[in-house]
Amino acid sequence: MPRPAPSSLLSNGFPEVERWFGLLDRRVRTEYAASTQARAFGRKRQSWLHVGSGAMQTDAKIRKESGTESDPRGPGCSLRHFACEQNLLSRPDGSASFLQGDTSVLAGVYGPAEVKVSKEIFNKATLEVILRPKIGLPGVAEKSRERLIRNTCEAVVLGALHPRTSITVVLQIISDAGSLLACCLNAACMALVDAGVPMRALFCGVTCALYSDGTLVLDPTAKQEKEAQAVLTFALESVERKLLMSTTKGLYSDAELQQCLAAAQAASQHVFCFYRESLQRRYSKS
Amino acid sequence: MAAGFKTVEPLEYYRRFLKENCRPDGRELGEFRTTTVNIGSISTADGSALVKLGNTTVICGIKAEFAAPPTDAPDKGYVVPNVDLPPLCSSRFRSGPPGEEAQVASQFIADVIENSQVLQKEDLCISPGKLAWVLYCDLICLDYDGNILDACTFALLAALKNVQLPEVTINEETALAEVNLKKKSFLNIRTHPVATSFAVFDDTLLIVDPTGEEEHLATGTLTVVMDEEGKLCCLHKPGGSGLTGAKLQDCMSRAVTRHKEVKKLMDEVMKSMKPK
Numbered sequence: 001m002p003r004p005a006p007s008s009l010l011s012n013g014f015p016e017v018e019r020w021f022g023l024l025d026r027r028v029r030t031e032y033a034a035s036t037q038a039r040a041f042g043r044k045r046q047s048w049l050h051v052g053s054g055a056m057q058t059d060a061k062i063r064k065e066s067g068t069e070s071d072p073r074g075p076g077c078s079l080r081h082f083a084c085e086q087n088l089l090s091r092p093d094g095s096a097s098f099l100q101g102d103t104s105v106l107a108g109v110y111g112p113a114e115v116k117v118s119k120e121i122f123n124k125a126t127l128e129v130i131l132r133p134k135i136g137l138p139g140v141a142e143k144s145r146e147r148l149i150r151n152t153c154e155a156v157v158l159g160a161l162h163p164r165t166s167i168t169v170v171l172q173i174i175s176d177a178g179s180l181l182a183c184c185l186n187a188a189c190m191a192l193v194d195a196g197v198p199m200r201a202l203f204c205g206v207t208c209a210l211y212s213d214g215t216l217v218l219d220p221t222a223k224q225e226k227e228a229q230a231v232l233t234f235a236l237e238s239v240e241r242k243l244l245m246s247t248t249k250g251l252y253s254d255a256e257l258q259q260c261l262a263a264a265q266a267a268s269q270h271v272f273c274f275y276r277e278s279l280q281r282r283y284s285k286s
Numbered sequence: 287m288a289a290g291f292k293t294v295e296p297l298e299y300y301r302r303f304l305k306e307n308c309r310p311d312g313r314e315l316g317e318f319r320t321t322t323v324n325i326g327s328i329s330t331a332d333g334s335a336l337v338k339l340g341n342t343t344v345i346c347g348i349k350a351e352f353a354a355p356p357t358d359a360p361d362k363g364y365v366v367p368n369v370d371l372p373p374l375c376s377s378r379f380r381s382g383p384p385g386e387e388a389q390v391a392s393q394f395i396a397d398v399i400e401n402s403q404v405l406q407k408e409d410l411c412i413s414p415g416k417l418a419w420v421l422y423c424d425l426i427c428l429d430y431d432g433n434i435l436d437a438c439t440f441a442l443l444a445a446l447k448n449v450q451l452p453e454v455t456i457n458e459e460t461a462l463a464e465v466n467l468k469k470k471s472f473l474n475i476r477t478h479p480v481a482t483s484f485a486v487f488d489d490t491l492l493i494v495d496p497t498g499e500e501e502h503l504a505t506g507t508l509t510v511v512m513d514e515e516g517k518l519c520c521l522h523k524p525g526g527s528g529l530t531g532a533k534l535q536d537c538m539s540r541a542v543t544r545h546k547e548v549k550k551l552m553d554e555v556m557k558s559m560k561p562k
Contacts, residue, residue: 143386144393151525155506235525242528250401251517254538261531 079219079267080179084186084278086194092170094195098187100219102177105184107191111167119166124159128168131184134176145181149188152235152245158198167197178221179207181233181247186271193279202238204271206264207231210252216260218267232260236268238275297503304491311497316540318495318547323440323555325448332421333449337441340497341431343375346441348423348449352463355411355418363410363418367395369425369438376430376498387434394522395425395438398511402479402519404446409474412454417463419451432498435509435522439481440548447556449473477513480548481520482541484508489527494540510541514549 080101089095092108115126129150131142153169169188173180182205189203209220209228217224225231230250237244243261252260292299303309313319319340328334331347355362369391371379379385384392398404410419423445425438450470454463485496485504496504506526511519518538523529 140389143389246523
């Protein structure tokens with residue numbers, strides 16, 4: 001079976017996640033062989049794919065089972081299967097593609113780079129976020145999301161180490177199947193790590209959907225979001241699980257908010273484990 | 287001497303006040319600025335309100351026009367908010383297309399209207415599939431001194447309560463709409479969403495109703511929109527320093543008291559408007 005090229009992640013629209021599971025061990029072996037060959041030819045760029053599920057089991061065979069065909073979730077946790085690929089673009093200083101179920105976002109980071117005099121800040125880096133929707137031109141909703149992502153990144157990035165520079169995060173939505181803002185946040189974090197931007201903590205995005213009968217669903221699909229009474233998106237940081245950013249849609253009570261926040265904090269544990277594993281695999285190879 | 291210190295080290299100057307649990311303008315950490323509201327000042331608009339929160343001044347004007355209802359919801363009308371931050375209100379804004387702050391505020395107001403269901407869009411429909419009302423809500427800031435979101439939400443709510451729509455009948459023969467300007471009715475406002483904004487300082491301290499300078503020095507902001515049953519319509523925290531669940535709880539209780547204050551003020555103003 002031919003080794004799947006990194007760009008297939010984007011050109012297919014959404015990858016067949018099940019297929020990756022069976023291939024994972026093979027891919028790690030071929031990666032090693034390819035990397036030695038690449039070093040011989042002097043090729044520097046190598047993309048790193050890591051696939052995970054909510055349960056954080058590294059054994060590929062166990063992950064094969066799933067729930068219903070339309071909404072496969074990892075065993076032991078209610079987050080959808082997610083995958084992350086880093087260093088896949090050649091121009092940006094750092095890039096990452098994050099997939100959550102069928103939702104996919106591609107992020108690229110340029111920085112620290114030169115900044116326009118009108119935008120420069122004397123004692124820290126100027127952070128800029130550009131969010132491009134899948135179709136159409138960016139509108140007011142995108143501007144609002146850009147502001148949310150930018151402020152979240154500003155809270156964790158150590159801008160004081162790079163004064164009078166600019167760090168630009170460009171996000172492209174590849175496909176939207178629910179929990180879009182959370183996926184954007186995760187992709188942005190992975191891309192910032194790939195670019196080597198100094199950060200005081202990692203952050204992750206978690207979406208929570210509340211139904212009128214009181215049930216809570218984490219990482220909802222687009223259909224579940226439409227049926228829900230309220231959809232809450234949180235950005236949590238890795239050190240103390242504090243709330244960095246929150247944006248909500250719909251009506252809910254104070255007690256429900258605390259419940260969702262607690263569930264999101266528990267779920268963020270899995271996402272941070274996934275980040276750690278993903279980076280460990282990458283750097284243990286080279 | 288204090289003015290010199292303030293220019294050179296604004297954050298230290300501020301911390302000195304915060305240590306004594308007060309702020310440079312003499313307020314407590316949990317105290318709002320004086321709120322004044324004036325309803326019905328624009329006679330050419332169908333509804334209007336002017337809100338002053340300390341120095342921050344926002345005026346809201348609502349115009350009702352006809353439009354065809356959306357094809358995917360033929361029995362609904364439209365509510366279109368637009369927040370404008372002109373160069374008049376602060377030196378940080380330039381003339382030209384709306385900047386990021388104005389766009390974010392517009393999106394926030396649109397979300398509040400949508401989430402709180404302050405009015406049923408079905409009430410705005412005149413004839414399903416053919417004619418519906420569209421309410422253009424223009425919020426213009428006349429003076430920017432921080433806490434723009436609270437002022438805009440309040441101005442919008444007051445203006446909506448002031449809107450009077452004339453009765454419209456569709457003439458069967460000509461299929462044209464006939465407007466009866468003599469018979470007007472108020473909108474059915476179902477809930478009263480009230481916004482409370484906080485600024486986070488040094489990752490620990492929360493102060494209510496930040497002024498322009500405080501917003502600039504703060505490490506994060508948080509806006510909570512609550513309606514009368516204690517239900518939250520919106521928890522808007524655009525990044526900034528992290529908050530624990532306990533701190534959020536304090537914010538909720540402050541938001542509840544603020545809602546009562548605002549409701550009382552609104553009722554007083556509506557009562558004074560009644561005999562007309």
